[in-house]
Structure formats: structure tokens, C-alpha cells
Amino acid sequence: MAHSSASPGALLHHVRTGRARSRAELVALTGAARNTVSGRVDQLIAANLLAEVGRGWSTGGRPPTILEFNSGAGCVLAVDLGVTSVDVAVTDLSARVRATLGHPIDISDGPGPVLAEVDRLCRAALAEAGLGPDDVRAVGVGVPGPVEFSTGRPSHPPIMPGWHDHPIPDAFAAYDCPVFVDNDVNVMALGEMGVGGSDQDVLVVKVGTGIGCGVVVEGRVYRGAQGSAGDIGHIHVPVADGRTVLCRCGNVNCLEALAGGASLLRDALAAGMAVSTTRDVVELARHGDGPALELVRGTGRTIGTVLAALVNFFNPHRIVVTGGVAQAGLPLLAGIREAVYGRSMPLAARTLDISVSQAPEMSGRVGAALMAIEGWLDEDSVRDVLDAATS
Amino acid sequence: MAHSSASPGALLHHVRTGRARSRAELVALTGAARNTVSGRVDQLIAANLLAEVGRGWSTGGRPPTILEFNSGAGCVLAVDLGVTSVDVAVTDLSARVRATLGHPIDISDGPGPVLAEVDRLCRAALAEAGLGPDDVRAVGVGVPGPVEFSTGRPSHPPIMPGWHDHPIPDAFAAYDCPVFVDNDVNVMALGEMGVGGSDQDVLVVKVGTGIGCGVVVEGRVYRGAQGSAGDIGHIHVPVADGRTVLCRCGNVNCLEALAGGASLLRDALAAGMAVSTTRDVVELARHGDGPALELVRGTGRTIGTVLAALVNFFNPHRIVVTGGVAQAGLPLLAGIREAVYGRSMPLAARTLDISVSQAPEMSGRVGAALMAIEGWLDEDSVRDVLDAATS
Numbered sequence: 001m002a003h004s005s006a007s008p009g010a011l012l013h014h015v016r017t018g019r020a021r022s023r024a025e026l027v028a029l030t031g032a033a034r035n036t037v038s039g040r041v042d043q044l045i046a047a048n049l050l051a052e053v054g055r056g057w058s059t060g061g062r063p064p065t066i067l068e069f070n071s072g073a074g075c076v077l078a079v080d081l082g083v084t085s086v087d088v089a090v091t092d093l094s095a096r097v098r099a100t101l102g103h104p105i106d107i108s109d110g111p112g113p114v115l116a117e118v119d120r121l122c123r124a125a126l127a128e129a130g131l132g133p134d135d136v137r138a139v140g141v142g143v144p145g146p147v148e149f150s151t152g153r154p155s156h157p158p159i160m161p162g163w164h165d166h167p168i169p170d171a172f173a174a175y176d177c178p179v180f181v182d183n184d185v186n187v188m189a190l191g192e193m194g195v196g197g198s199d200q201d202v203l204v205v206k207v208g209t210g211i212g213c214g215v216v217v218e219g220r221v222y223r224g225a226q227g228s229a230g231d232i233g234h235i236h237v238p239v240a241d242g243r244t245v246l247c248r249c250g251n252v253n254c255l256e257a258l259a260g261g262a263s264l265l266r267d268a269l270a271a272g273m274a275v276s277t278t279r280d281v282v283e284l285a286r287h288g289d290g291p292a293l294e295l296v297r298g299t300g301r302t303i304g305t306v307l308a309a310l311v312n313f314f315n316p317h318r319i320v321v322t323g324g325v326a327q328a329g330l331p332l333l334a335g336i337r338e339a340v341y342g343r344s345m346p347l348a349a350r351t352l353d354i355s356v357s358q359a360p361e362m363s364g365r366v367g368a369a370l371m372a373i374e375g376w377l378d379e380d381s382v383r384d385v386l387d388a389a390t391s
Numbered sequence: 392m393a394h395s396s397a398s399p400g401a402l403l404h405h406v407r408t409g410r411a412r413s414r415a416e417l418v419a420l421t422g423a424a425r426n427t428v429s430g431r432v433d434q435l436i437a438a439n440l441l442a443e444v445g446r447g448w449s450t451g452g453r454p455p456t457i458l459e460f461n462s463g464a465g466c467v468l469a470v471d472l473g474v475t476s477v478d479v480a481v482t483d484l485s486a487r488v489r490a491t492l493g494h495p496i497d498i499s500d501g502p503g504p505v506l507a508e509v510d511r512l513c514r515a516a517l518a519e520a521g522l523g524p525d526d527v528r529a530v531g532v533g534v535p536g537p538v539e540f541s542t543g544r545p546s547h548p549p550i551m552p553g554w555h556d557h558p559i560p561d562a563f564a565a566y567d568c569p570v571f572v573d574n575d576v577n578v579m580a581l582g583e584m585g586v587g588g589s590d591q592d593v594l595v596v597k598v599g600t601g602i603g604c605g606v607v608v609e610g611r612v613y614r615g616a617q618g619s620a621g622d623i624g625h626i627h628v629p630v631a632d633g634r635t636v637l638c639r640c641g642n643v644n645c646l647e648a649l650a651g652g653a654s655l656l657r658d659a660l661a662a663g664m665a666v667s668t669t670r671d672v673v674e675l676a677r678h679g680d681g682p683a684l685e686l687v688r689g690t691g692r693t694i695g696t697v698l699a700a701l702v703n704f705f706n707p708h709r710i711v712v713t714g715g716v717a718q719a720g721l722p723l724l725a726g727i728r729e730a731v732y733g734r735s736m737p738l739a740a741r742t743l744d745i746s747v748s749q750a751p752e753m754s755g756r757v758g759a760a761l762m763a764i765e766g767w768l769d770e771d772s773v774r775d776v777l778d779a780a781t782s
Binding site for chain 2: 213226231236251305308310312317343345348
């Protein structure tokens with residue numbers, strides 16, 4: 001068996017993700033010397049990152065001490081910034097939500113007013129959780145557009161006018177901690193992978209105002225050459241009846257123009273349905289309204305024609321559908337499955353699992369929290385915490 | 392800067408790929424102790440895997456000894472098995488071809504007769520290179536169908552009747568060395584990456600009898616959940632004029648049915664051209680024949696419509712087109728570029744490099760040799776060689 005690293009950060013990771021629960025299990029997993037592991041575990045306990053929580057069972061000799069990640073050793077701020085709303089959560093270091101607050105916004109008001117509202121919500125959520133700015137270890141922010149990950153600046157975001165190159169991390173200077181910013185789809189993909197992640201190849205498809213895809217290769221977000229991997233919303237979709245629909249990108253018949261949230265609303269209005277938002281159409285479908293069901297299922301079929309090609313190419317273990325329109329649930333899934341299973345290669349589709357997110361409205365916040373926690377817990381941060389604890 | 396591993400296999404890899412050329416550069420690259428590196432280099436020299444080839448320049452003090460990978464310390468057999476022909480090469484341990492031989496075959500004759508022919512060609516190529524069975528360190532085989540990589544057995548290959556589950560490595564038992572078998576497209580992708588590889592995200596598209604794609608993520612072949620990633624030949628392609636073309640898979644209007652080698656020949660015959668093989672059409676296009684140029688360019692456009700979607704999704708650094716039809720060169724490339732640049736997102740296409748292989752007829756053999764060499768040089772093999780040299 002290949003052994004894993006035995007650095008302090010790696011040991012912490014093994015306990016935090018449940019891969020090891022005692023010093024003995026850490027020794028077995030890493031192949032490192034018992035003394036080395038024990039010394040580092042003691043350091044992590046002194047720094048309040050690990051805790052001893054009692055004794056386990058033993059088949060002879062002294063029973064082992066059970067180790068647990070101390071997820072209460074601080075909190076993170078998770079910000080899910082959308083086109084029309086922002087949701088903020090305070091979570092512990094295992095991404096468990098302690099308080100959450102949301103508010104409608106208009107992203108096109110620009111960074112000034114929107115980030116002021118984010119700041120207000122963060123302070124209120126911290127107060128609601130009974131915590132203060134000093135408890136915040138890291139901030140994670142998901143935004144609806146492309147981001148230069150290393151600087152946290154949006155890069156020519158098409159639906160975020162006024163945000164290009166704005167240094168989003170500066171808005172959180174009061175917390176004196178690292179701030180991580182990524183596009184909402186990559187963040188949602190982390191949220192769907194959950195604590196501990198997965199080593200699978202997964203597509204997380206967000207169907208909201210826009211359509212995007214988080215691409216996960218062996219459990220890690222895949223970004224591509226310019227960081228634009230997963231940008232499936234502007235893939236050209238053939239339309240049998242010769243109809244052309246103009247997309248906001250300037251091309252016609254992009255996936256997003258034919259199957260995004262705005263298109264669903266447009267088609268519902270054209271059919272004479274009494275709705276005023278995409279959410280109304282989704283709610284009608286959830287309650288079994290016939291015409292709404294048929295529209296949502298058609299949206300699923302259109303998305304499925306694109307996913308069928310991607311399944312052949314990428315051969316994922318599973319596809320998770322999330323975002324506002326995913327709250328429609330089964331009718332959307334039925335349309336997607338119909339197109340994917342009908343057009344994909346048998347081998348690639350044989351064991352493919354296609355599901356809707358268990359909590360599409362939460363995956364942005366949970367993902368932003370996980371991005372913040374994992375960023376904070378990387379090697380350098382853990383080393384800093386250990387240095388501070390032992391000096 | 393992050394340091395790399397300093398295991399004997401890693402040191403060998405650094406020298407072999409040109410990342411380091413002296414003990415001092417290995418120390419700088421790995422961050423390991425000078426004594427550790429020097430001791431391991433001496434072991435690798437004793438085992439005949441590294442050689443000292445003279446002294447470099449110095450800005451003061453004793454000039455460093457230049458290290459070189461001893462690519463003459465054995466040879467590998469590279470087998471490129473196609474539907475209608477097999478090519479075998481004997482290469483040194485840097486994939487330089489020492490001798491190569493090819494012969495027409497019919498893959499549907501089944502493993503018995505085909506592998507007997509492969510065996511005959513291997514013996515003849517070894518003799519031509521002045522080498523014997525004892526010089527062979529590893530064998531690499533590319534086959535035109537899906538393979539279970541760990542066992543070297545084809546898995547329900549659609550165009551290799553009689554080959555399902557056949558243990559291909561057994562055919563090379565006489566060489567008493569490891570045998571690696573993979574599908575031809577993954578093998579060609581290795582060949583296009585070349586010695587030393589690359590850390591880029593690349594698509595290697597093979598356009599031959601069939602159409603397939605080697606998917607390279609950060610320099611490594613990406614296989615997907617069931618190993619079928621890159622199987623783009625059966626992606627459904629919309630046809631504007633309502634034409635339906637039956638594919639050998641049973642569906643209609645698959646990419647392969649509309650733009651594979653057989654489709655090119657069929658369309659040329661329908662246009663009344665005096666050709667009898669796909670190669671004839673490709674040769675006519677290479678020599679500037681108008682109708683052949685137009686057919687090849689149209690094939691490129693059809694392939695490009697599928698690649699445009701994959702460029703948005705995968706955001707590769709580059710695309711390399713290889714296989715028999717790629718020998719047509721520019722007209723194929725022009726059609727592909729027209730469709731990809733016309734339909735991909737500007738960001739993903741901005742710096743995208745699309746090219747045809749420099750030597751499409753060789754990438755299968757070079758890739759099979761690299762697969763064999765890299766398989767042989769993995770940690771375990773290097774350890775075995777060192778153990779044998781010091782015992």
C-alpha cells in the first residue's frame with residue numbers, strides 16, 4: 001500500500017476527514033515512525049486543533065485514545081453571492097452552519113453597495129452565532145463569474161458589470177485572515193463533494209440564471225488552461241425546429257439561452273402561465289402543475305443533450321445537478337436522464353449516477369465554507385498555528 | 392519553490408527528462424541532502440542507468456560532472472496494432488527508433504493469427520537492430536479498442552471481434568519482462584507528449600478508421616470512471632440537411648459515422664472520385680485535388696463542431712490531431728479551426744493551439760515505447776535493478 005504524508009497538516013487532514021481516529025491508525029496510514037506521529041499529534045493538541053475525546057476498544061493492551069478534529073476552534077464566513085441575492089453563513093471548521101442570513105441584491109449595482117450589504121450580513125450572522133470578528137479564521141466567497149483565484153479578482157465577468165478586477169478580499173480586511181474567492185460553480189462543486197471530499201470524477205451542473213459546470217477530477221476542482229473549464233453555458237445546441245434564440249453573449253442557441261432560468265421564465269410567459277419569476281415556474285412544477293412540469297422536463301432534455309456528449313468524453317462517476325432550477329427536482333432529472341441515457345455510450349453510462357443536489361440552496365454556502373477551511377488548513381497555515389502555540 | 396522527491400526513481404526521472412544534469416542540480420531541485428543524492432546517483436551509475444559524460448562549466452571551483460540517462464542500457468518493443476495493419480518498433484530507452492517493420496493484417500482474424508504475425512515482426516525487428524530477446528526491458532502495445540489496463544485484456548472491443556478478454560501480455564512471454572497494453576488513442580497521446588511529457592491539459596484527437604481522443608490532464612492520461620474517457624467517436628452530431636447516417640454502433644449520426652475514415656471514402660465514392668481507400672482520398676487532398684480538399688475540409692468542420700463544445704468544457708492548452716486522415720494536414724486543420732474558433736468561448740479559445748501531429752504515422756509506435764519505458768522505470772523496477780546491481 002502507498003503511504004501518505006505525515007506532515008502536521010496531513011495528519012490533521014486524516015483525522016478531520018475520518019481516515020484515521022487514533023495515533024496507531026495515523027502510524028498505519030502514513031508509515032511514519034510512532035514517535036514522529038505522536039510528537040506532531042501532541043503539537044496539534046497543544047494548538048487546540050485536535051482533541052482527545054476518550055478511549056476506543058482494544059483487543060489487548062491499553063485501549064487507544066480517540067482523536068477528533070476540534071471543529072469549534074474558530075469559525076469561517078461563507079458568502080454565496082448570486083445575481084439577485086446574497087447568502088452568508090457562519091460555520092464551524094467542519095462546515096456546520098451556526099447562523100445564516102440572506103438578502104436580495106442586484107449584482108449590477110457594483111462592488112461598493114453589494115459588498116457593503118455583504119459586510120452588514122456577515123456582522124449580523126456572527127452576532128447571531130454569538131461569535132466575534134476574532135473568531136473568524138478564514139473567509140470563502142463564491143461569485144457568479146470568472147475569478148483569478150490567486151488574487152480574488154473577477155476577470156471580465158459577463159453578468160457582473162463594474163466588478164472586473166475588483167479586489168474582493170479587501171472588503172474583509174477587518175477580519176485579518178485569509179480570503180478565498182472562486183466562481184460559484186467551482187464553489188458549489190466543493191459543497192457537493194462535502195467534508196472529506198471524494199476521489200471520484202464528478203460533474204456538478206448548476207442550472208440557475210446561468211448554466212455552468214464544476215469539473216472534479218479525482219476529487220479536485222479541474223480549472224483548465226485559462227481557468228474557464230466547465231463553462232458549458234455557451235455550448236451551441238442544435239434546435240430541430242429551426243428556432244433561433246439570441247444569447248446574452250451575442251451568439252444564438254447557446255445552452256444557457258435555451259435552458260437557463262431566464263429561458264424557462266420566457267417560455268412560461270409565452271405559454272400564458274401566471275408567473276413573474278423563474279422561481280414561480282419551479283414552484284408550480286414542484287406542485288405538479290402540468291404545463292410547468294412539461295417546460296421543466298424540456299429544459300432537462302436540452303441540458304441532457306449537451307451532457308450526453310460530455311459523458312462520452314469525460315466518463316464521470318456521477319453528475320449532480322444543483323442551482324435554483326434544480327429545486328424542481330424529479331421532472332428536471334427525468335428530462336436530463338432521458339437525453340443522457342438515450343445518447344451516451346453504454347459503457348460510460350452503465351453505472352453513471354445522475355442526481356439532483358440534496359440541498360441545492362445550501363451547496364454554495366457549504367462549498368464557500370469548505371474552500372475557506374481547506375485553504376486555511378493548508379500546510380503553511382497549520383505551521384503558523386503550531387509556531388504560535390509553541391512560542 | 393516546492394521540492395520534488397529524491398527517491399532513486401525520481402532522480403533518474405529528473406535526469407532522463409532534462410530537468411537536472413548534475414548532482415548539484417539534483418540537490419537544488421529536490422532539496423535533499425548532498426550526500427543522499429550523491430549516494431543514490433552512484434548506485435544508478437553502478438546499475439548502468441546513469442552515465443557520467445564529462446564536465447560542464449563552472450564559475451569557480453571544480454566543474455560539475457554532467458550526468459546522462461543511459462538510454463542504451465536495453466531496448467523496448469513497441470507495437471502499434473491497427474484495424475488493417477500492425478507496426479512494430481525496437482527503440483532505445485529514450486524511445487529512439489532502432490528498427491521498425493510493418494505488415495497488413497485484419498484485426499478481425501482474431502488474436503491467434505494476428506499475435507503470431509506480431510511475434511514474427513518483433514523477432515525480425517530485433518534482428519534488424521542487432522539485438523536479442525535478452526535486451527528487451529519492456530513491451531508496449533496499443534490496440535484499437537478499450538482495454539483493462541491492469542491486466543492488458545481488451546474489454547468488449549467493438550471493432551476487434553474475438554479479442555474480448557484475451558490476455559495480450561501472454562503473447563510476449565518469451566521476453567520475460569513487463570508488458571503494458573492500452574487503447575491506441577491513449578498510447579498516441581503519450582507519443583504526442585513526447586519524452587519528458589508536459590504539465591499541460593491537452594486533447595489528442597485521432598482521426599483514422601475510427602475517431603477517438605486522448606485526454607491529458609496536467610501531463611497525465613485521464614481515463615474516467617470506467618476507463619472510457621475520450622470516446623468521442625459516438626457523440627451525436629446534428630446535421631442541418633436532415634440526412635441520417637447509420638453508425639456501426641447502431642445509432643445514427645455519430646461523429647465517426649459522419650467524419651471517420653470510412654465516411655470520407657464513402658463520400659468520395661459517392662462524388663465519383665477514382666479512389667479505393669481512405670488513404671487514396673487523403674493523398675489526393677495532399678496533392679491539391681479540389682474535390683478531395685473540399686471533402687477533407689468538411690470532415691474537419693464536422694469534427695470541429697464537437698471539439699468546439701469540448702473546448703468550452705475542458706479549456707485545453709492545445710489540441711493535436713493525429714491518425715491516418717491527419718496526414719492530409721492543412722485542409723483538415725482549416726476545417727477544424729473554422730468550427731472551433733467560430734463557436735468556442737473567446738476566453739477558452741484565446742491562446743488555444745490547434746495543430747496536426749508532426750508525424751502521425753509514428754505517434755502510435757513512439758507512444759507504445761514511452762508507455763513501456765515509463766512503466767519499466769517506475770519506482771519498483773528501478774529498485775529491482777538497483778538491488779540486482781548491488782547484490
